[in-house]
Amino acid sequence: MTDTATTSWLLMLVQVPSEPSRHRVAVWREMRCFGAVPxxxxxxxxxxxxxxxxxxxxxxxxxxxxxxxxxTESAERADQELSACAAVLEDFAGYVYRELHS
Incomplete structure (x- = not known):
């Protein structure tokens, strides 16, 4: 886990045309595969x-x-509550990874 005083986050802004939908869905799946959360x-x-x-x-x-x-941008936050959210996010990402690869 990261330091509780400072957590750095990636913020990804994605815009994919709606048609054909397979391209948009492929990007969403790739994002979920590594654990990104919308x-x-x-x-x-x-x-x-x-x-x-x-x-x-x-x-x-x-x-x-x-x-x-x-x-893709990186944002640092010096906030203990954000670190607690990171722990929840980490648990969720692990769950998603296990579900996708089982």
Whole structure:
């Protein structure tokens, strides 16, 4: 787990055209595969750690088409409540990973 005083987060903003839907669904699946959590329409978040950053890169590669937009930003927060949320997110990501790979 990360330091409880500072947690760094990835914020990914994804825009994929609605048609054909298979491209959009492929990006969503890639995002869920590495444990990103949707926080709004086209916005996803995950802790900023190397393995999850690699997953974000794979999702960006999947969406690498001329009309797609994929932006990744890192945001640091010095907040203990956010660290508690990270623990919950980590547990959830583990659950999702086990479900996808079982």
């Amino acid at each position: 926080v709004g329409h086209g916005a996803w978040t995950a802790p900023d750690v190397p393995s999850w950053r690699e997953g974000a890169g794979a999702a960006r590669d999947r969406s690498n088409r001329s009309k797609d937009v994929f932006v």
